Amino acid sequence: MTNREFCLDRRQRERKAFVNVLKAVPQGQLAYRPHPRCRTAGELAWLIAAEDAALIPLIQKGSVEWMEVPPPTRVEDIVAEYERNVAAVDQLIARTDDQAWQKKGRFFFGTPTPWEDTIQNFVWGFLHDAIHHRGQLSTYLRPMGSKVPSIYGPSGDDPGR
Template identity: 35%
Template structure:
């Protein structure tokens, strides 16, 4: 593979983002899982679970050509974890499955279209590599950022993600 390989680029980016995500998840105070900074916000437990479940969504982009949100037989994430240990175990399981699916793919497969839809309504349709980056990685990074705000509001030291955090200086 050449250095402009979408697979190599995604793999390198995934390794960095998974390590950063794990550092944040390790700090989630599950005893405060019901905490919400605002009535419209997800709870801390829901948000942390969503960040982990998005890993399965990225795997889906690699494994299938489409996902219909109205399909009752489509793969669904497991039940909401009840502890940090369960959350981290699911993170490890889903991370391993994602890495395995990416390793089994090739650059040509990553150019195939992936369609995310609700019945006949297309939500997004783009090459798999772009779907993984935009709907997968970027989406996960967005929610991980929200999770770090929850940690800050709960006075939990925030880990550094792309350098030291204010708590690590």
């Protein structure tokens, strides 16, 4: 199994947990934030969906400029966007050859010097960052009156079967 194939496998294995956490966000709690310096639940959920959207031009063209966009007002729209973006990125990864996987890419995010790395490292880095944000969002769920779904095994609310 190549690195690219392993990455695609890991992304596909994480998908259900992402969808379950996103769907667990209560519709009326998108503005919830545990501290004034924290992102809102809606912003965190949207960030998870938007990260994969940024990977599409990065994989296709080798560069992307990060744009913060306000989140939708409905949880179901965030989930749908996440699912669309993940499917599109996974298709691109599946069609990418290992040489293109190793090409350099550029990620612009409001600084004069872009982040430069291989497409492989960007995709892995974005996956790890999204997992991090999923963990943040999962800590918001109980205070918002929701239940924490199983992620890698049982949670206090979900036996994970």
